[in-house]
Amino acid sequence: MERISEAAVRERETERALLSGAFSEYVSEPDRLAAVWAAKHRELRRVSLLMDTSGWDAYEPEQDIQGSEWGRERDERRQGVLSAHAAQLARRQEERDELRTELWLSAGSGRLIRAAADRAGLSPAEVLAQLAERVVVGEDGTVSVPPFSPSR
Structure with missing residues (x-):
C-alpha cells in the first residue's frame, strides 16, 4: 500500500512538473x-487488486x-532492442x-588499370579494390602486391 501511495505521489509530481516545464537539467x-x-x-494498483481478490498475503x-x-513480452522487447x-x-x-x-592516377597508370578492367570485364574501381585486397606490407614498411589476374 505504501508503494502505491508513493507511486501516486511521483506520478502527480512528474505530471505537474511536465505541464509546468519545471524539470531539472538532469532529466533528459x-x-x-x-x-x-x-x-x-x-501496475502496483493491479497487483494490489490481484492480491486482494486472490487472498494472497504476499x-x-x-x-x-x-x-x-x-x-515475457518486456524481456522479448528488451532482447530485440539489445540485438x-x-x-x-x-x-x-x-x-x-x-x-x-x-583516387587520381597518372595517365599511364590509369590506362593500365582501364585496360586490365576491360580484359576482366570489370570497372576500374573493381580492379583497384581487388588490387587493394592483395596488398602486402613488409616488415620494413614497404608495400607490394603479388602478381594476380583481376577476375569477377
Missing part, C-alpha cells in the same frame, strides 16, 4: 519519466498470469573499417 526525457511513474502506479509472481506474460543495438554497433564498426576514397 521528462515525458518518459512521467509515463514511467504512471505505468508503475497502474505477491506470488508465478501465480500472476497477466504479469508473467507482460514480463538491434548490437547489430547497429557492428555495422558502425564495419563502416569505420571501410575506406572510401577518390
Whole structure:
C-alpha cells in the first residue's frame, strides 16, 4: 500500500512538473519519466487488486498470469532492442573499417588499370579494390602486391 501511495505521489509530481516545464537539467526525457511513474502506479494498483481478490498475503509472481506474460513480452522487447543495438554497433564498426576514397592516377597508370578492367570485364574501381585486397606490407614498411589476374 505504501508503494502505491508513493507511486501516486511521483506520478502527480512528474505530471505537474511536465505541464509546468519545471524539470531539472538532469532529466533528459521528462515525458518518459512521467509515463514511467504512471505505468508503475497502474501496475502496483493491479497487483494490489490481484492480491486482494486472490487472498494472497504476499505477491506470488508465478501465480500472476497477466504479469508473467507482460514480463515475457518486456524481456522479448528488451532482447530485440539489445540485438538491434548490437547489430547497429557492428555495422558502425564495419563502416569505420571501410575506406572510401577518390583516387587520381597518372595517365599511364590509369590506362593500365582501364585496360586490365576491360580484359576482366570489370570497372576500374573493381580492379583497384581487388588490387587493394592483395596488398602486402613488409616488415620494413614497404608495400607490394603479388602478381594476380583481376577476375569477377
